[in-house]
Every structure is written in structure tokens, then in C-alpha cells.
Amino acid sequence: AHMEAELRSQPETWATAAGLREEQSLLPASGERIAVVGCGTSWFMAQAYAALRERAGHGVTDAFAASEAPVLDRGYDAIVAITRSGTTTEVLELLDALRSSGSSARTVGIVGDPETPLVDLVDTAIRLPFADEQSVVQTRFATTALALVRASLGEDLSPAIDQAAAAIEEELDDELIAAEQYSFLGAGWTIGLAHEAALKMREASQSWTESYPAKEYRHGPIAIAAPGRVTWMLGEAPTGLADDLRVTGARFEDRPIDGMADLVRAQRVALARARRAGLDPDSPRNLTRSVIL
Ligand code: F1P
Numbered sequence: 596a597h598m599e600a601e602l603r604s605q606p607e608t609w610a611t612a613a614g615l616r617e618e619q620s621l622l623p624a625s626g627e628r629i630a631v632v633g634c635g636t637s638w639f640m641a642q643a644y645a646a647l648r649e650r651a652g653h654g655v656t657d658a659f660a661a662s663e664a665p666v667l668d669r670g671y672d673a674i675v676a677i678t679r680s681g682t683t684t685e686v687l688e689l690l691d692a693l694r695s696s697g698s699s700a701r702t703v704g705i706v707g708d709p710e711t712p713l714v715d716l717v718d719t720a721i722r723l724p725f726a727d728e729q730s731v732v733q734t735r736f737a738t739t740a741l742a743l744v745r746a747s748l749g750e751d752l753s754p755a756i757d758q759a760a761a762a763i764e765e766e767l768d769d770e771l772i773a774a775e776q777y778s779f780l781g782a783g784w785t786i787g788l789a790h791e792a793a794l795k796m797r798e799a800s801q802s803w804t805e806s807y808p809a810k811e812y813r814h815g816p817i818a819i820a821a822p823g824r825v826t827w828m829l830g831e832a833p834t835g836l837a838d839d840l841r842v843t844g845a846r847f848e849d850r851p852i853d854g855m856a857d858l859v860r861a862q863r864v865a866l867a868r869a870r871r872a873g874l875d876p877d878s879p880r881n882l883t884r885s886v887i888l
Pocket of ligand 1: 677
């Protein structure tokens with residue numbers, strides 16, 4: 596029940612984030628060289644953040660899984676850590692390592708839990724308690740953090756909010772929920788969303804999912820496209836992809852809506868598949884709310 600309620604609240608939490616001018620101003624300024632880090636869902640949001648910020652012309656923005664982020668000084672002006680719980684070990688260890696290496700990079704945390712220990716480890720904490728969640732499987736914290744980033748880059752989120760609200764109410768067709776396999780694709784900022792959609796399907800519903808940059812998909816992964824399987828593009832598809840897929844017999848999902856709104860549809864498919872399989876999406880197999888090593 597948590598996942599469903601949190602999923603459904605996304606249009607409101609995005610609208611709230613869009614209005615948080617002060618929190619937006621705490622994000623690194625245009626022109627700074629930055630790295631964005633996180634684990635799991637938060638890493639995928641870091642990837643989306645990096646692509647959006649570079650596209651907006653705000654400067655070099657790298658994204659790393661916190662466990663693989665370089666601790667040697669690469670001359671970043673700031674490091675942004677995204678973490679709902681603020682307790683994820685790899686993120687805390689990275690911040691510790693940066694501090695002990697004498698790095699001069701400013702650190703910024705984007706957190707859900709406002710009292711988390713992480714807030715004492717960063718120079719600036721951006722708290723989004725209204726988007727924090729009970730469920731293990733993240734939905735709204737991740738997308739709301741990204742909504743904050745998009746608004747800070749001057750994007751108008753109204754179309755995304757309206758499309759997400761519509762996506763929450765629409766009826767999902769049976770064939771889409773019952774597929775054997777799903778490959779999620781993205782381009783630019785939606786690559787992170789494709790990875791996130793695939794992760795939701797695995798976490799909530801134990802589904803076989805893959806995810807790729809759309810143009811990479813043709814370099815091999817398309818080999819498994821077949822009838823009864825779904826290839827799902829978030830954002831605009833590259834020219835020719837629809838034709839390539841037609842001959843495979845796979846279903847091509849290619850909605851011309853905002854990537855975050857389409858991610859909400861994928862979250863709903865994950866929830867529907869979990870229910871159908873008799874799984875409780877609030878207690879996913881082998882997972883905990885945050886990974887503490
Ligand atoms: C990161 C994360 C979640 C994932 C699972 C384990 O948590 O990987 O994305 O769904 O719950 O932890 P956080 O650092 O954002 O709290």
C-alpha cells in the first residue's frame with residue numbers, strides 16, 4: 596500500500612519541488628564542475644541530473660555510482676550526493692574519503708530523511724521530507740529530487756505534472772502487464788530513467804528487464820526482441836528504431852510524453868505485475884530500505 600500511495604502522489608510532490616526556489620538555489624551554480632553520486636535508484640537520478648545539467652549548458656557534470664566514484668581530486672568544485680535515507684554506506688564512505696583526502700570540493704546532499712546522519716557530513720543539505728517514503732522500492736523521492744533539479748535549470752514542469760497525473764489514472768492494458776520481458780531505452784537524460792524503470796520492475800515484481808541507451812540497443816540487445824516482449828522508449832526514439840523493432844514482433848512502447856511521466860507508467864506496470872504474481876511490493880525479495888554494509 597505504501598508504494599501505491601507514494602507513486603500516486605508524484606504529481607503533487609513534483610509541483611512542490613518546482614516551487615522550492617530556496618532549495619533549488621542550494622544546488623551548484625552554473626559554471627561549476629561537479630560530480631553527482633548515489634546508489635541504486637539514486638545513482639540513476641544522478642545520471643539524469645548530469646545529462647540535464649550539461650544539456651542546459653551549466654558545465655561539466657559527471658555521474659558515478661557512489662561505490663565507484665573517484666576519491667582522488669579531479670578538481671570538481673562540488674560533489675552532490677543523492678540519497679533518500681542518507682544512511683547508504685557507500686555514500687557515507689565516499690564523503691568520509693573525500694574529507695580525509697583534503698579535497699576542496701564543496702559537498703551537497705539531497706536527502707529525504709531530514710534527520711539523517713548524512714546532513715552532518717555535507718556542507719549543504721537539501722531536505723525533501725515531503726517526498727520521503729515508507730516503501731523499500733523508491734518512486735517519489737527519486738523523481739521529486741529530479742523535479743527539483745529540472746526546475747533549478749529553468750524547466751517548466753507543468754507538462755510533466757499533467758501527463759503524470761493522466762498516467763496515474765489511465766487503465767493499463769493487459770498485454771503490457773503480462774509481457775515476458777521488458778527492455779527500457781532512453782537517450783540523454785532519459786537513460787537514467789530507463790535504468791530506473793528496469794530496476795522498479797525487478798525490485799517490485801521480480802521481472803526480467805534490461806535497459807540501455809537507445810542507440811546502443813541496436814548493437815546487440817535487440818537480438819532478444821520477440822513477440823510477447825516489450826521494448827519501451829522513454830523520451831523520443833531515434834529515427835529508424837520503430838522500423839527495426841517492427842520485424843522482431845516485439846511490442847514497442849513509445850509514448851510522446853515527458854520521460855518522468857512515462858516512468859510513472861512503468862512504476863505502475865511494476866506494481867500491477869507484483870500484484871498479479873502475488874508479491875507484496877512493499878516487502879521486495881532480498882532488499883532493504885537502505886543498504887548498510
Ligand atoms: C539507495 C538504494 C535504493 C534501493 C534500495 C537500496 O538508497 O539503492 O535505491 O531502492 O532500497 O538502497 P538511498 O541511498 O537513496 O537511501
